[in-house]
Amino acid sequence: MSTIVAIVGRPNVGKSTLFNRLIKRREAIVDSVSGVTRDRNYGKSEWNGKEFSVIDTGGYIKGSEDIFEAEIRKKVELGIDEADVIMFVVDVEEGITPMDDEVAKLLRKITKPVIVVVNKVDNAMREKDAYEFYNLGLGNYITISSTSGSGTGELLDELINVFPNKPEPTQEELELPRFAVVGRPNAGKSSFINALIGVDRYIVTDIAGTTRDSIDTKYDRFGFEFNLVDTAGIRRKAKVKEDLEFYSVMRSVRAIEHSDVCILMVDATRGFEGQDQSIFWLAAKNRKGIIILVNKWDLVEKDTMSTRDYEAKIRKELEPFTDVTILFVSALTKQRLLKALEETVKVYENRKQRIPTSKFNDFMLKLIEAYPPPALKGKYVKIKYCMQLPTPTPQFVFFANLPQYVKDAYKRFLENKIRENWDFSGVPIDIYIREK
Numbered sequence: 001m002s003t004i005v006a007i008v009g010r011p012n013v014g015k016s017t018l019f020n021r022l023i024k025r026r027e028a029i030v031d032s033v034s035g036v037t038r039d040r041n042y043g044k045s046e047w048n049g050k051e052f053s054v055i056d057t058g059g060y061i062k063g064s065e066d067i068f069e070a071e072i073r074k075k076v077e078l079g080i081d082e083a084d085v086i087m088f089v090v091d092v093e094e095g096i097t098p099m100d101d102e103v104a105k106l107l108r109k110i111t112k113p114v115i116v117v118v119n120k121v122d123n124a125m126r127e128k129d130a131y132e133f134y135n136l137g138l139g140n141y142i143t144i145s146s147t148s149g150s151g152t153g154e155l156l157d158e159l160i161n162v163f164p165n166k167p168e169p170t171q172e173e174l175e176l177p178r179f180a181v182v183g184r185p186n187a188g189k190s191s192f193i194n195a196l197i198g199v200d201r202y203i204v205t206d207i208a209g210t211t212r213d214s215i216d217t218k219y220d221r222f223g224f225e226f227n228l229v230d231t232a233g234i235r236r237k238a239k240v241k242e243d244l245e246f247y248s249v250m251r252s253v254r255a256i257e258h259s260d261v262c263i264l265m266v267d268a269t270r271g272f273e274g275q276d277q278s279i280f281w282l283a284a285k286n287r288k289g290i291i292i293l294v295n296k297w298d299l300v301e302k303d304t305m306s307t308r309d310y311e312a313k314i315r316k317e318l319e320p321f322t323d324v325t326i327l328f329v330s331a332l333t334k335q336r337l338l339k340a341l342e343e344t345v346k347v348y349e350n351r352k353q354r355i356p357t358s359k360f361n362d363f364m365l366k367l368i369e370a371y372p373p374p375a376l377k378g379k380y381v382k383i384k385y386c387m388q389l390p391t392p393t394p395q396f397v398f399f400a401n402l403p404q405y406v407k408d409a410y411k412r413f414l415e416n417k418i419r420e421n422w423d424f425s426g427v428p429i430d431i432y433i434r435e436k
C-alpha cells in the first residue's frame with residue numbers, strides 16, 4: 001500500500017495545477033486500461049523509487065459558484081483524516097488569507113507531517129514575499145511554481161523525506177486474503193459486513209492500524225479465512241450529506257489500496273452510478289481484484305427488471321474491463337451472501353494465478369500465428385516468445401521485433417484470448433509488448 005498524500009488549501013491557490021504536475025509522469029503507466037479518462041482528483045506518483053497516491057481535495061468543488069468556507073473546512077478535515085502526509089498549498093500573490101489561517105489552525109493540531117507549499121513563486125522577487133508564510137506557525141515551507149514546475153523537485157525530496165515508516169506486513173498478513181467492502185454511502189456495506197460476520201463477528205485477532213484508527217480484522221467464515229480491511233472506517237459514517245462522491249472516494253482510497261479484492265456494493269434501487277464507476281476504476285487502476293454485488297435486490301420489482309437486463313446495463317458501464325462477476329444479493333434477507341464470499345475468494349485465487357511459461361507459449365503463439373498483428377507501413381510484426389511476469393498481479397509480456405507497431409486493439413485481442421482460456425474474472429490484466 002502506498003503512502004497517501006492529500007493536497008489541501010483554499011480555492012485558486014493552484015492545487016489542481018500541482019496535482020497534475022505530480023501525477024503527470026505516471027499517467028501513461030497507471031492508465032493501463034485504455035480509453036478511460038483519468039480521475040481528475042486521484043492519481044499515483046513516484047519519486048526516487050517511492051510510490052505514493054495523491055488526492056486533490058479541491059478538485060471536487062471545482063466549478064461550483066458558491067464555495068462555502070464550511071465545506072472547504074470539511075474537505076480539509078477529511079483530507080487530514082485519510083492521508084498520511086498533507087500538502088498545504090498557499091498562494092504567494094494573495095498572501096495569508098483568513099481562510100489560510102483557518103486551515104493552518106486545523107493543521108497545527110495534528111501529528112501527521114504537513115508541508116506548506118507556497119505556490120506561484122514564479123520568480124526570485126517572489127521568494128521574499130514567501131517569508132510571511134512562517135507566520136502560519138507550521139514551520140518551514142517550500143516555494144514552487146506549479147505552472148513552470150520550478151521547485152517541485154525540492155518539494156518531492158521533502159515529501160518522501162517525511163513519509164512515515166510503515167512496518168513490513170507479517171507473513172501471516174501476506175498470506176491471508178484482504179477484502180475491502182467499498183461503495184457509495186447507503187449501498188449497504190455495513191449491513192453486508194454485519195450479515196456476513198454475524199453478531200459475535202467471529203473475530204480471531206485484531207491487527208491495529210498503523211497510521212490511524214483503522215483495523216484489519218481477521219475472520220473465519222464458512223471455511224474461509226480472510227482479513228476485512230478498514231471496516232472501522234466504513235462503519236464510521238460520513239455525517240455529511242452533500243458531496244457524496246468526494247466522501248465515498250476519499251473513504252475508499254485507503255481501503256482499496258490496502259486490499260487484494262474489492263467487493264463493490266451497488267444499491268439496486270439506484271443503479272450503477274457515476275460514483276460506483278469512480279470507485280470501480282479506482283480499484284481497477286490499483287490492479288485490485290473486483291466483484292460487484294448488486295445489493296437490496298429484495299426491493300426490486302422482478303417483473304420490471306430481470307437480473308440479466310440489469311447485469312447487461314452494468315457491464316456496459318464497465319467497458320472495456322467487463323470480465324467481472326456481478327451478483328444480486330440482499331444483505332437484509334441474506335440472499336446469496338455465501339455465494340458472494342465464495343466468488344470473492346475465487347477472484348483472489350484468479351489474481352494469484354500463474355500460468356506456466358510453456359503452456360502460455362503453446363497457446364498464445366499458435367493463436368498469434370493464426371491472427372498476427374496487422375502489418376503497418378509494409379512492416380510485419382513477429383512475436384516469438386511470451387510469458388507471465390513474476391509480479392503480484394497478472395502481467396504478461398510479449399517479445400516482438402517491432403513493439404511500437406503493436407496497437408492497443410491488438411493488445412486487447414491478446415487480453416481477451418487470455419481471459420477466454422484462463423479464468424481471470426474480476427482481475428485487471430496488463431499486457432506489455434517489448435523488444436526481443
Ligand code: GDP
Nearest residue numbers: 011012013014015016017058119120145146147
Ligand atoms: P485550485 O483551485 O487550488 O485547484 O487552483 P488551480 O490549480 O485551478 O489554479 C488556479 C489558478 O492559478 C489558475 O489560473 C492557474 O493557472 C494559476 N496558477 C497555478 N499555479 C500557478 C503558478 O505557479 N504560478 C502562477 N502565476 N499561476 C498559477
Ligand code: GDP
Nearest residue numbers: 185186187188189190191295296299330331332
Ligand atoms: P452503508 O452506508 O453502505 O454502510 O449502508 P448501510 O449498511 O448502513 O445500509 C443503508 C440502508 O440500507 C440501511 O437502512 C439498511 O437497512 C438498508 N439496507 C442495506 N442492505 C439492504 C438490503 O439488502 N435490502 C434492503 N431492503 N435494505 C437494505
